[in-house]
Amino acid sequence: MPPRAAGGHTRVQSLDRALGLLDLLADAGRPLGLSELASAGGLPVSTTHRMLASLTASGHLHQAPDRRYRLGPRLVALGGAAMLPVGPDVPAWLSQLVASTGETTNAATLCGDAVLFVAQVQSAQAMRTSTEDYRRTLPHCSAVGKALLSLLPDSEVVSLADRVGLPRRTSRTIDSVEGLLWAVAQVRLSGYAVDDEEEEYGARCVAVPVPAAPFPLAVSVSGPTSRVTPERVPAIASELARVVRAA
Amino acid sequence: MPPRAAGGHTRVQSLDRALGLLDLLADAGRPLGLSELASAGGLPVSTTHRMLASLTASGHLHQAPDRRYRLGPRLVALGGAAMLPVGPDVPAWLSQLVASTGETTNAATLCGDAVLFVAQVQSAQAMRTSTEDYRRTLPHCSAVGKALLSLLPDSEVVSLADRVGLPRRTSRTIDSVEGLLWAVAQVRLSGYAVDDEEEEYGARCVAVPVPAAPFPLAVSVSGPTSRVTPERVPAIASELARVVRAA
DNA sequence: ACTCCCCTTCCGCATTCCGAAAGGAGCTGG
DNA sequence: CCAGCTCCTTTCGGAATGCGGAAGGGGAGT
Structure with a gap:
């Protein structure tokens, strides 16, 4: 029985x-029963039960x-903390940006x-971008992603790219x-990142990093290419920078 | 060696x-080092380190x-989820209520x-109530607390009171x-709870429970007794009920 | 350069957790 | 009304797993 060959x-x-x-549970977005969780997590039922009891x-x-389980109040507290x-500034930033740009x-x-x-x-307009809340995406094909990467040293960017790969989402996705x-270097120079239909056709996004934050953070504005035109991008970028810097 | 006498x-x-x-970490509100966490938690350093590494x-x-530790992004996600x-309605409710009542x-x-x-x-007024974010308080001496208790069966209320006791905060605190x-029963009848200087002199609060929520939830309006007068309470209560019910 | 402090890593012991299987509780269909 | 189902809960022996004392770096202050 190999007790555990290698590895730190x-x-x-x-x-x-x-x-x-x-x-x-967070990803499911709905309450789950014990057996569902056990099989989804690939764990024996009784082990799962013990852990859920503790939690x-x-x-x-x-x-x-x-008898179903959902995320509890203490997590709300932890997330808030x-x-x-x-700061509780972030929601305010976002509201402000929706007001001034009209986009999500x-x-x-x-x-x-x-x-x-x-x-x-979210934007009040009928046609709008609307990601699922607390959804994940990949760094290389989104404006926020590139903005976040710009906060990291190049070596980190490379190793991250190696780990997750650079799957194509559209024909314009960086591959x-x-x-x-190069894109990340551009972000460092200009102070903002653009996603030009690199994640989804018809959508264009602008994002800026928030360097002062204690962990990587970025804020973005996104909308249909028809409204978020290339000409508008610089204006949106400086609006983003203004709001975020006003912290 | 008593392996552990009793207990579930x-x-x-x-x-x-x-x-x-x-x-x-959440309670500290600031980044903590390994040794700080170990001693605060009463654990050996190396055990603590292993856990922190995993987290x-x-x-x-x-x-x-x-090398200090702070709460990470994944917790933000969990809290949000x-x-x-x-719904992301709660912040909207609160904003609406601040607008219509002028109080925190x-x-x-x-x-x-x-x-x-x-x-x-928070209210925009100079004199305003302002609890620390993510702070805890006791159920028996706050309007939100009583509103929350009204969602529980009486037996639960009793056992909770037994566990935490009913410490006095002011001369009006329920003891x-x-x-x-009786207070909780009143809440169930009228649909709202009042804290009449029971937690702090000079502060009066009104709260309503949110029964539809998947976990106990209550919303409150609070301000100085000079502005939140007994006469105003019913109006505030119905405003609260209106906003919360509009979900 | 020396000292102190704090973080990190190592390793043997046994405490702690694991997980198959048995024991309820609630629900559905016959 | 009962049989059969599914899902949750609890038990219990075995050993893998985590525990924690102690030694090994690295950085900052003196």
Whole structure:
């Protein structure tokens, strides 16, 4: 029985598993039963149950009368506390930007190797961008993604690209590491990033990084190419910079 | 060696400890070093380190260049996802209420045996109520607290009161279980709760429960007794009910 | 350069957690 | 009304897993 050949394992199994369950619930977006969670997480039922019991007892999970589990109030507190350092300013920024640009705005951060949307205010217009809340996307094909990468050293950008690859989403998606590095360098120079139908046809986004934040953070404005025209991009970028810098 | 005499063992030690560390960080409100966390949590340094490594690897914690730990982006996501079911409506409710009443508004939930504020929009007025974000308070002496308790069966209210006691904050604080039950019954009848200088002299609050929410939730308006007069209370209460019911 | 402090890594012991299987509880269909 | 189902909960022996004392770096202050 190979006790464990190699590897600098400095991780706690039960903890990783339990946190995996939390993420599972977050991604599902709906309450899940014990057996659902167990099979989704690839764990024995009884192990899962024990963990859920612990999480429930501490308030990180909440068990509905129908025995299903959903994310609990304590996580709300933790999430809020995690956002505190950047201030409760973010929602205000987004509202302001929606007012001044008329388009949907997002705030996103880098979580693992993925871009994670943490806040959103939608445009009032009928045709609008609207990502699912707390959805993840990839860094190389979004404006926020490139803005976030610009906060990292090139070496990190390269290793991240190696890990996740650069899958094509449209014909304009950046598909080489060099291209990505160049794009990121552009962001550092100009102070803003653009996604020109690189993630989805018909959508154009502008984003700026928020360097002062204690963790990587970026804010973006996105809308249909018909309204967010190339000519408008610089104006939107400086509006973004203005709002974010007013912190 | 007593392996552990009695008790319902359905808890995972390492998990509880790790989550305790998270709460510790949330309560501290500032980045903490390894040794600080270890001693605050009453754990050996190396155990703590292993857990922090796991938490950091998964993105639930973020380690700054100076080696200190702060809450990470993944927690932002979890917190947000936990709030989703009540909709991103809550901030909107609060803004609306601040606009129509001119006073500070809060949303709170029941976390363990404590009331936990999860969102706040402050009044624009110079003299205003302003709780620290994500602070906890006790159920028996706040309007939100009583509103939250009204969502629970009486038996739960009693056992909660037994666990945490009913410490006096002012001369008007409810100090008997009977008094609390009566107050809670009133809330169920009238649909709203009032805190009449029961937590702090000079402050009066009105709160309504949000029964549709997937976990206990209540929204309150609070301000100085000079502006939030007894005569105004019914109007504020119906305004609260209107906004919350418009969900 | 020396010292102190804090973070990181190592490694043997046994505590702690794991997970198959048995024991309820609730629901559906016959 | 009962049989059969599914899903949740609890038990229990085995051992893998995490625990924590102690030693090994690295950086800052003196």
